[in-house]
Amino acid sequence: MKVDRMQAFSDGVYAILITILVLDFNVPEYHVGNLLAALIKQWPTMFAYVVSFLYIGTVWLFHHDFFQTLKFTNTSLNVINLVMLFSVTLIDYPTALVSNSLIRGNVADMRVAFIYYDLVALFISLTFAWLYSYVRHHPELTQMKKDQQHFYQAIKFDPIRSVLIYGLAIVATFFSIWLGTFLLLAGIVYHFLAYLRLSKSMRHALKVSK
Amino acid sequence: MKVDRMQAFSDGVYAILITILVLDFNVPEYHVGNLLAALIKQWPTMFAYVVSFLYIGTVWLFHHDFFQTLKFTNTSLNVINLVMLFSVTLIDYPTALVSNSLIRGNVADMRVAFIYYDLVALFISLTFAWLYSYVRHHPELTQMKKDQQHFYQAIKFDPIRSVLIYGLAIVATFFSIWLGTFLLLAGIVYHFLAYLRLSKSMRHALKVSK
Amino acid sequence: MKVDRMQAFSDGVYAILITILVLDFNVPEYHVGNLLAALIKQWPTMFAYVVSFLYIGTVWLFHHDFFQTLKFTNTSLNVINLVMLFSVTLIDYPTALVSNSLIRGNVADMRVAFIYYDLVALFISLTFAWLYSYVRHHPELTQMKKDQQHFYQAIKFDPIRSVLIYGLAIVATFFSIWLGTFLLLAGIVYHFLAYLRLSKSMRHALKVSK
Amino acid sequence: MKVDRMQAFSDGVYAILITILVLDFNVPEYHVGNLLAALIKQWPTMFAYVVSFLYIGTVWLFHHDFFQTLKFTNTSLNVINLVMLFSVTLIDYPTALVSNSLIRGNVADMRVAFIYYDLVALFISLTFAWLYSYVRHHPELTQMKKDQQHFYQAIKFDPIRSVLIYGLAIVATFFSIWLGTFLLLAGIVYHFLAYLRLSKSMRHALKVSK
Numbered sequence: 001m002k003v004d005r006m007q008a009f010s011d012g013v014y015a016i017l018i019t020i021l022v023l024d025f026n027v028p029e030y031h032v033g034n035l036l037a038a039l040i041k042q043w044p045t046m047f048a049y050v051v052s053f054l055y056i057g058t059v060w061l062f063h064h065d066f067f068q069t070l071k072f073t074n075t076s077l078n079v080i081n082l083v084m085l086f087s088v089t090l091i092d093y094p095t096a097l098v099s100n101s102l103i104r105g106n107v108a109d110m111r112v113a114f115i116y117y118d119l120v121a122l123f124i125s126l127t128f129a130w131l132y133s134y135v136r137h138h139p140e141l142t143q144m145k146k147d148q149q150h151f152y153q154a155i156k157f158d159p160i161r162s163v164l165i166y167g168l169a170i171v172a173t174f175f176s177i178w179l180g181t182f183l184l185l186a187g188i189v190y191h192f193l194a195y196l197r198l199s200k201s202m203r204h205a206l207k208v209s210k
Numbered sequence: 211m212k213v214d215r216m217q218a219f220s221d222g223v224y225a226i227l228i229t230i231l232v233l234d235f236n237v238p239e240y241h242v243g244n245l246l247a248a249l250i251k252q253w254p255t256m257f258a259y260v261v262s263f264l265y266i267g268t269v270w271l272f273h274h275d276f277f278q279t280l281k282f283t284n285t286s287l288n289v290i291n292l293v294m295l296f297s298v299t300l301i302d303y304p305t306a307l308v309s310n311s312l313i314r315g316n317v318a319d320m321r322v323a324f325i326y327y328d329l330v331a332l333f334i335s336l337t338f339a340w341l342y343s344y345v346r347h348h349p350e351l352t353q354m355k356k357d358q359q360h361f362y363q364a365i366k367f368d369p370i371r372s373v374l375i376y377g378l379a380i381v382a383t384f385f386s387i388w389l390g391t392f393l394l395l396a397g398i399v400y401h402f403l404a405y406l407r408l409s410k411s412m413r414h415a416l417k418v419s420k
Numbered sequence: 421m422k423v424d425r426m427q428a429f430s431d432g433v434y435a436i437l438i439t440i441l442v443l444d445f446n447v448p449e450y451h452v453g454n455l456l457a458a459l460i461k462q463w464p465t466m467f468a469y470v471v472s473f474l475y476i477g478t479v480w481l482f483h484h485d486f487f488q489t490l491k492f493t494n495t496s497l498n499v500i501n502l503v504m505l506f507s508v509t510l511i512d513y514p515t516a517l518v519s520n521s522l523i524r525g526n527v528a529d530m531r532v533a534f535i536y537y538d539l540v541a542l543f544i545s546l547t548f549a550w551l552y553s554y555v556r557h558h559p560e561l562t563q564m565k566k567d568q569q570h571f572y573q574a575i576k577f578d579p580i581r582s583v584l585i586y587g588l589a590i591v592a593t594f595f596s597i598w599l600g601t602f603l604l605l606a607g608i609v610y611h612f613l614a615y616l617r618l619s620k621s622m623r624h625a626l627k628v629s630k
Numbered sequence: 631m632k633v634d635r636m637q638a639f640s641d642g643v644y645a646i647l648i649t650i651l652v653l654d655f656n657v658p659e660y661h662v663g664n665l666l667a668a669l670i671k672q673w674p675t676m677f678a679y680v681v682s683f684l685y686i687g688t689v690w691l692f693h694h695d696f697f698q699t700l701k702f703t704n705t706s707l708n709v710i711n712l713v714m715l716f717s718v719t720l721i722d723y724p725t726a727l728v729s730n731s732l733i734r735g736n737v738a739d740m741r742v743a744f745i746y747y748d749l750v751a752l753f754i755s756l757t758f759a760w761l762y763s764y765v766r767h768h769p770e771l772t773q774m775k776k777d778q779q780h781f782y783q784a785i786k787f788d789p790i791r792s793v794l795i796y797g798l799a800i801v802a803t804f805f806s807i808w809l810g811t812f813l814l815l816a817g818i819v820y821h822f823l824a825y826l827r828l829s830k831s832m833r834h835a836l837k838v839s840k
């Protein structure tokens with residue numbers, strides 16, 4: 001099966017998901033004349049929106065670049081991809097929960113919301129670990145011949161590291177919401193940095209294999 | 211008419227449908243500090259989401275692989291495809307009903323919700339039967355020449371079998387919700403297995419015809 | 421500018437619009453044990469959904485086939501296309517109004533909802549009239565050389581006829597909801613028949629011009 | 631990285647965003663028989679919808695035409711593009727706020743809603759300024775060789791001018807809602823005119839460089 005159509009379907013899911021995040025913004029109930037105050041109270045919605053937008057955006061860039069290295073896809077890869085898309089779509093709901101619990105301001109609720117978010121992020125990283133591992137064991141699917149080994153050497157620990165960061169974030173959240181939040185944000189920033197590195201080593205690998 | 215654009219439009223509908231399923235998750239009404247308990251009560255929403263995501267995902271894979279065997283499309287096939295997309299979009303609503311009735315826990319309501327789901331699944335399978343039958347009688351549309359007969363021999367009973375399974379699920383639901391649910395899930399698993407088989411026999415058929 | 425990307429954008433809008441129609445289905449408020457009765461009362465939602473799905477589906481087929489005859493697009497055509505997409509997206513809201521007013525059963529409200537629907541349908545047909553007229557006066561944009569004249573001769577009155585039907589439907593609705601509804605449905609069926617004719621004459625025209 | 635896929639993803643986001651705007655239309659609460667009066671009161675929703683549809687449509691045309699001039703994309707451009715898409719998706723919420731505050735009719739709330747809209751528009755224009763500036767300093771990414779200098783000379787002040795218009799609109803809104811609204815609309819019309827100019831000078835530049 002050609003990779004193009006699977007990539008197009010996946011791009012579609014990412015594009016829709018990143019856009020419907022905006023539906024989390026709802027006109028608040030406000031007394032006439034007090035819209036500004038009501039909007040300022042909604043800052044957690046904007047915060048959660050920015051974080052999730054950049055998170056999904058980064059995951060998309062990852063997905064997109066990685067699938068560019070593939071020549072073919074097969075049934076197993078299609079299933080792995082579907083599970084990965086499934087994991088990514090889950091992020092929409094904890095985004096709303098984080099925003100809602102921050103607005104209400106109860107620490108126990110925030111803890112629940114952040115851990116939900118962490119768990120989904122951890123799940124997403126696990127599906128990436130699965131994807132990397134599968135493709136590493138099926139080099140016939142990729143366009144990279146010579147540098148294959150070196151390429152995966154460079155990136156293969158990235159998903160595991162992400163899983164560790166999100167695991168730590170979950171544990172930390174039990175002791176301190178703010179430390180947990182910091183680790184969650186660190187995880188997302190780590191994704192972005194890992195993307196820049198993948199992007200670089202991939203361009204190198206593709207150049208060598210051509 | 212080229213197949214590409216119809217496939218792109220259909221992929222779009224599938225991608226949107228599978229992604230907006232996530233809108234079924236709504237922040238529950240909860241007393242401050244009780245978010246966890248409120249979320250646990252929402253397990254049916256997650257259950258229904260997982261089932262429908264995998265179901266639509268499998269139907270997409272089916273659709274996608276099958277249309278790869280086509281060379282051209284014509285007006286009739288466009289209309290069949292529209293009806294098929296119509297049938298698939300219907301699954302969103304019974305997904306919400308199943309989730310809602312499981313949360314409320316009334317057996318009569320669950321029965322209604324599951325039968326609604328079964329009926330839509332049955333309808334989807336009927337449109338696949340229609341599609342298979344149409345293409346079998348219009349071999350000029352496909353890329354497969356030699357193996358045509360053998361290929362359809364292998365898969366032509368799949369939609370009928372699905373229709374039977376969902377029909378049985380409807381009947382069973384009147385006697386036992388759990389048996390009905392089991393049959394519904396069995397139907398979806400059957401789709402997935404049938405997809406693996408289609409995928410295999412299609413690759414074979416395309417190889418032979420080249 | 422190449423036609424491909426504009427067609428892809430338009431296909432995206434159609435795919436999204438036809439799929440989010442499904443968001444009109446909302447779990448009704450119902451007393452535990454009475455889900456079936458509550459669902460049966462929702463029949464107008466299903467009715468409106470079926471009509472609008474088939475309507476948008478037909479308009480998409482039209483759009484799709486027609487743009488296949490084009491070689492290039494220019495700024496004017498982009499603007500006409502945007503206005504056409506605008507007119508089509510408007511159909512979502514009167515669909516909900518028709519469904520809502522039929523459920524409530526007040527004749528005055530139904531009249532308003534149906535006329536709203538008619539007006540949007542009339543607007544859509546007007547944008548098609550504009551499109552046809554523009555392309556007829558810019559034959560350099562199309563792939564059809566020889567048969568150009570004959571082709572537009574065959575279809576040029578279709579949008580005007582649709583406008584007439586929807587205009588009649590509006591007038592009729594003031595006297596009888598049911599006659600108005602009949603004319604509205606007739607208009608949509610007419611679109612479908614006109615599509616079959618366009619599809620046929622287009623294939624002919626493309627064959628001749630090659 | 632090829633430009634095609636990034637353009638397809640961006641087109642997807644634009645198509646979804648422009649289509650889900652329609653979800654701002656909600657069946658109003660109305661007394662049986664008074665649907666017409668309730669709909670007429672909703673005129674601001676239609677007003678805001680028309681404005682935002684044309685605004686996003688114009689921004690899409692811009693985006694689309696501009697990316698056509700590129701040969702490659704790189705990691706920086708991907709990030710700029712994500713930020714630009716982020717800025718555009720934000721327009722959905724102030725559209726709802728403008729509509730809501732106009733319906734309620736309180737001047738202080740309208741001021742807040744319009745300034746929110748202005749700020750998002752200003753942010754969008756800033757991301758365009760960033761994009762233009764980046765591409766101007768990386769001529770290796772574009773298809774235009776000879777006319778590069780002249781081309782950017784023609785358009786480089788457009789985003790800055792837009793930023794100025796929206797900045798003025800914000801200031802004006804403090805004194806007069808209607809003057810502010812006028813400037814906001816003027817800004818959107820200016821986008822459209824600037825698009826026509828870009829479109830023209832781009833066609834010229836591409837012709838010369840071929």
